[in-house]
Amino acid sequence: MIRAAIQIGLLHMAVAMTLVPINSTLNRVMIKELGLSATLVVLLASLPYLFSPLQVAIGSFSDRHPLGGRRRSPYILAGLLLCAAGVAAAPYCAYLLAGRFWLGLAVAAAAFGSWGMGYNLAAVSYLALAAELFGESRRSRGLAIMWFLMIAGIIGTSLGLGRLLDPYSPAMLARSFALVAVVALLIGLVGLAGLEPRSAAGAERRREPWGPVLRSAVSNPQVRLFFVYLLLLLSAVFGQDLILEPFAGEVLGLPIAQSTRLTAIWGGSFLAAMLLGAALERRLAKRTIAYLGGAAALAALLVLPASGLLGSRPVFYAGTVVLGLGTGLSTIANMSLMMDMTVAGREGTFIGLWGIASAFSRVAGSTFGGLVRDLAGRLSPLRGYIAIFLLLAVLLAVSLVLLGRIDVSGFRRNARLRLFENLD
Numbered sequence: 001m002i003r004a005a006i007q008i009g010l011l012h013m014a015v016a017m018t019l020v021p022i023n024s025t026l027n028r029v030m031i032k033e034l035g036l037s038a039t040l041v042v043l044l045a046s047l048p049y050l051f052s053p054l055q056v057a058i059g060s061f062s063d064r065h066p067l068g069g070r071r072r073s074p075y076i077l078a079g080l081l082l083c084a085a086g087v088a089a090a091p092y093c094a095y096l097l098a099g100r101f102w103l104g105l106a107v108a109a110a111a112f113g114s115w116g117m118g119y120n121l122a123a124v125s126y127l128a129l130a131a132e133l134f135g136e137s138r139r140s141r142g143l144a145i146m147w148f149l150m151i152a153g154i155i156g157t158s159l160g161l162g163r164l165l166d167p168y169s170p171a172m173l174a175r176s177f178a179l180v181a182v183v184a185l186l187i188g189l190v191g192l193a194g195l196e197p198r199s200a201a202g203a204e205r206r207r208e209p210w211g212p213v214l215r216s217a218v219s220n221p222q223v224r225l226f227f228v229y230l231l232l233l234l235s236a237v238f239g240q241d242l243i244l245e246p247f248a249g250e251v252l253g254l255p256i257a258q259s260t261r262l263t264a265i266w267g268g269s270f271l272a273a274m275l276l277g278a279a280l281e282r283r284l285a286k287r288t289i290a291y292l293g294g295a296a297a298l299a300a301l302l303v304l305p306a307s308g309l310l311g312s313r314p315v316f317y318a319g320t321v322v323l324g325l326g327t328g329l330s331t332i333a334n335m336s337l338m339m340d341m342t343v344a345g346r347e348g349t350f351i352g353l354w355g356i357a358s359a360f361s362r363v364a365g366s367t368f369g370g371l372v373r374d375l376a377g378r379l380s381p382l383r384g385y386i387a388i389f390l391l392l393a394v395l396l397a398v399s400l401v402l403l404g405r406i407d408v409s410g411f412r413r414n415a416r417l418r419l420f421e422n423l424d
Helices: 002-033 038-051 054-064 073-099 101-133 136-164 170-192 210-219 221-241 244-250 256-260 262-280 286-310 313-340 347-376 381-403 408-423
Strands: none
Touching: 002 038, 002 073, 002 101, 002 136, 002 170, 002 244, 002 256, 002 262, 038 101, 038 347, 054 101, 054 347, 073 101, 073 170, 101 136, 101 313, 101 347, 136 170, 136 262, 136 313, 221 286, 221 313, 221 347, 221 381, 221 408, 244 262, 244 286, 244 381, 262 286, 262 313, 286 313, 286 381, 313 347, 347 381
């Protein structure tokens, strides 16, 4: 299991490495250096997640139809290639947008769409594979290894970009993104090598119509509840993700090299909390750990705007550390819950459903954050960012209320009954 967890962790790392340049560095460059609308930036960054409904189709199809004797690996490989291509092209899109808007918008849609399609292909496939390979009793250990490697990749990418972009220049930005794409692809190929055993020939399952799959989701109360819980929780988490660096630059005056390193600060805290969460799971229920993480993240969403009011960089850095700790605890607990809330033989289908909730929440959180920032920011940038942080805190608080109503055993009883009834 350890070897499989390390290899899946390398896949997780590779995809996450391609996320750092697009969702952290590039959005800072587009908003502050190029003066593009924050709403436009977050819409472009959210565009890839419009492909998220395909996660159910990908997961369900791969459940039933091995390709070359393997159910997950072909989709992971295709996803890695698309992610790398999207990252390499992204800087050119930003500069086209600043000079030739409509041409830039078309190219940006293709580049961000490539990354988004790759993300959906790869993520649902390797998470479904993890749900298959990690037993429930060993799940937290496997997830901790996966996220350890992912955060190591994020920190390394963030620090590397920070050094390469000091001083910043458009040519170095393009070279840096291309380097990240190549390194991420190589790491992903190492993770794929020998990971998934070949399935026996003829192990395909009968086709599963879309109607019964969707009905089984809608008719299960726990599926609906967990979906809404993830939507609210992750909207709050992802909503701050795209504004943290611009906030540091516009309100606190951090230069691009320092604001880029924020990801490393957050990542270190996140990693420490992940390891703590894996250890706590032997003593505390998963929901309790999720509560602790959510409460810490909620506190951080209040500390960060306070740092802007005070004009204090130390308070801002403290809020970033607390945010990393809270999201780390919350992530390991909620990822374990997501894998618990699957049915044997239909892992891809349910992981796809939770992937849709994750993707929609990223679109909702980031787009909403960009709109509020642009509207309130007409008065002052500080007021715009304060409004975002407070609204995200409200979403997170509501999600914690819903968490108390989630019942994994109730989900499993209902899911098995309804899924197979609908397939008859």
